Amino acid sequence: MGGGGQQTEPSGRGAGVYTWEEVEKHCSKNDQWLVVNRKVYNVSQWAKRHPGGFRVIGHYAGEDATEVFSAFHPDQKFVQKFLKPLLIGELAATESSQDHNKKAAIIQDFKTLREQAEKEGHFQAKPLFFCLHLGHILLLEALAWLIVWFWGTSWTLTLLCSVLLATAQSQAGWLQHDFGHLSVFKKSRWNHLIHKLVIGHLKGASANWWNHRHFQHHAKPNIIMKDPDINMLNIFVLGGTQPVEYGTKKIKFLPYNHQHQYFFLVGPPLLIPIFFNIQLLKTMISRRDWVDLAWYVSYYLRYLSCYVPLYGWFGSLALIVFVRFLESHWFVWVTQMNHLPMEIDHERHKDWLTMQLQATCNVEQSSFNDWFSGHLNFQIEHHLFPTMPRHNYHLVAPQVRALCDKHGIPYQMKTLWQAMTDVVRSLKTSGDLWLDAYLHK
Structure with a gap:
């Protein structure tokens, strides 16, 4: 399933189901999605407020950021409160957790x-x-x-x-x-x-x-x-x-x-x-x-x-x-x-x-x-x-x-x-x- 039919409002209770093909489309400066632990997040508006800078977010737009997320954030539970409002859905069950090159x-x-x-x-x-x-x-x-x-x-x-x-x-x-x-x-x-x-x-x-x-x-x-x-x-x-x-x-x-x-x-x-x-x-x-x-x-x-x-x-x-x-x-x-x-x-x-x-x-x-x-x-x-x-x-x-x-x-x-x-x-x-x-x- 693609994301087009099940996208939700960015309220933090996203229920959309997305393929990698859909996620990878959102990699421009003003339209950025990330995948962390199979969850899909729309960080387009939040990227400018990111403590590590908006560019580091942009470098992973449209990609699986699970590994870099784990590497940079020692307190995973703390950063979840920032991620939760950005959640729009998750990867479809048929999609692998990482892209095919990994x-x-x-x-x-x-x-x-x-x-x-x-x-x-x-x-x-x-x-x-x-x-x-x-x-x-x-x-x-x-x-x-x-x-x-x-x-x-x-x-x-x-x-x-x-x-x-x-x-x-x-x-x-x-x-x-x-x-x-x-x-x-x-x-x-x-x-x-x-x-x-x-x-x-x-x-x-x-x-x-x-x-x-x-x-x-x-x-x-x-x-x-x-x-x-x-x-x-x-x-x-x-x-x-x-x-x-x-x-x-x-x-x-x-x-x-x-x-x-x-x-x-x-x-x-x-x-x-x-x-x-x-x-x-x-x-x-x-x-x-x-x-x-x-x-x-x-x-x-x-x-x-x-x-x-x-x-x-x-x-x-x-x-x-x-x-x-x-x-x-x-x-x-x-x-x-x-x-x-x-x-x-x-x-x-x-x-x-x-x-x-x-x-x-x-x-x-x-x-x-x-x-x-x-x-x-x-x-x-x-x-x-x-x-x-x-x-x-x-x-x-x-x-x-x-x-x-x-x-x-x-x-x-x-x-x-x-x-x-x-x-x-x-x-x-x-x-x-x-x-x-x-x-x-």
Whole structure:
């Protein structure tokens, strides 16, 4: 049966029965249906109010969102009160629970693995871990200021202060990431509140801007036109598909065959100080997000009150730009080493496990690697279980690897050096593909 004869008013008591053919028609910007646990929801009007942003909803319009729904929402019962008014019906009994491109065995085995991880307490956070992490960030910031306040603002001491501040900023970035993924507190409300504090007051950024951007990345990693992290604004061409498309169409905004060289001048040094700062300011103002803007301003008021008496206005601004410059290098290498060398392609509608594994790889565990990357060296486990506290990734990793081996899905593990050099290698490979297509097709 199609949906045409049994559609109901969006009152939350939907009784319509739909086929996948009917559901898949509702995938436009203003007409969006989702399927979660075989229930069909019309989210067209509600999408703009979604805390994770309207785009992440749109990326699953007309699709089965059961797996991504389970991955992103730690409190399933709580979000049901938002879903209930949007219910319009369910899939017909003759329809499979997933679309025909997905493998039921993989989906079921991953569901079992998740249930086992929940049963073993891997989704329970250790408050002491996050308290100590916050403590070492505050200690670094205090030490940076005390050094130049007590011993003076010589070039050597200023450089040391900058390194300590950049380290604190990078580590605060990993901490805000924890709260943003709702992986610390049981109550989502507390995670959201502390997230605003950490990303706003400790980092000078916007929680809503981060949420809307980062959740898209997790929902559709390395998917062209859906993952904002691979939207390089025509500065780079990535993967194996995009370079050929650009080359065939004779698109040449830059000499992409040299992108592995100019990456060092454009990517690591400029992403945070220039691109991210402009983007988040533009987003907060255009969306009138005054709460996040207030947190953003509080960071700079605190920073300036500490350093203007020591460096003056110009010196303080120069110092924070340099700190952002150092932090940006750290951030770019850590975030790109897990994704950029992996498969980057258009939407293929794969199951959750397969999609995440093709877009992510891990870096070897060590105390330094864990600290340096904020445990994002376990990028595979983080993407599969985004609400899992990061100190538990290593506990579930052997089970994830066994599941991948069972289904023949590659589980890539690299050294830190190999992962970083692969970023440059992948850029060169993509640039060469572009040049070959540009010259010969």
